[in-house]
Amino acid sequence: MTVFLYILAIILAWMIGSVGFSFVNTMAYRFPRQKKILKEHFCCDLCETQIKAYEAVPVFSYLFLKGRCRYCGEPLVKRDFVNEIIGGFAGLLIFFRFGDISDISSSFILSSPIDIVVHFNLWKLITLLILLLMYCVLDLVILVDHDTMEIPNRFVIVMLYIAVAAMVFVPGVSLVSHIIGAVCISVPMFLITLAIPGAFGGGDIKLVAAVGLMLGWKLTLIGFLIGLLLGGIYGIIQLITKKKGKKEHFPFGPFLCIGFMTAVICGMDIINAYIKLAAFIHG
Ligand SMILES: [Zn+2]
Known part of the structure; x- marks a missing residue:
């Protein structure tokens, strides 16, 4: 069971990293163009068509849609796809460097919710999130500074x-x-x-x-x-x-x-x- 939790944590770290960097892609596209950063729904930035949630999954949607928007047929941005993969690895890197695996394994044998909070080491989790946020902002600076100087x-x-x-x-x-x-x-x-x-x-x-x-x-x-x-x-x-x-x-x-x-x-x-x-x- 510990192995299961370990794998789950790795998948989560990958997903949080790639979702974070995927959001950075959106910001890097919309911010310099003075477009609204947050919209009510997912949409294609090329044709503005509303897309379904499963068409906005980092990395996998690009592969699933074969690199093209289903509605306008325009090629999706390759850099965004690569950046999402890098985000996944960034999540893993931060997790392996600063996450403590023993926290996860020990949290499994606990009974009360308070135990879980204590043993999962909430502070460490906050540290991981702060570092990931920092990575996201740095990634955003990389893309926007590259595009706009x-x-x-x-x-x-x-x-x-x-x-x-x-x-x-x-x-x-x-x-x-x-x-x-x-x-x-x-x-x-x-x-x-x-x-x-x-x-x-x-x-x-x-x-x-x-x-x-x-x-x-x-x-x-x-x-x-x-x-x-x-x-x-x-x-x-x-x-x-x-x-x-x-x-x-x-x-x-x-x-x-x-x-x-x-x-x-x-x-x-x-x-x-x-x-x-x-x-x-x-x-
Ligand atoms: Zn489109």
């Missing part, structure tokens, strides 16, 4: 709310670390941009401040470095292949977001590996 203020404000929730509910990071996290990268970015106009976008700086507040200074630093490295590699490839031509700017936000997503999952491992390596080198 802008990070809307509203996304940063939502990230601030999530940061405050993380400060209240997620253990392990001190208040001082949260506050340093908010300024340790964003303030230098701001100063560099004052000296070299256009070095960083205002949206990038605000996003880093909000994410920094959430993660504390260690993971913020690691996440930023990963983002910088990825953005640098991308920039060099662009230079070599000269794809960009005269237009030299590319959005940095997506690389930052991928950096922060990575830092959440394995940032502490990277820090520990670095400390061990440094200790080894210094004998």
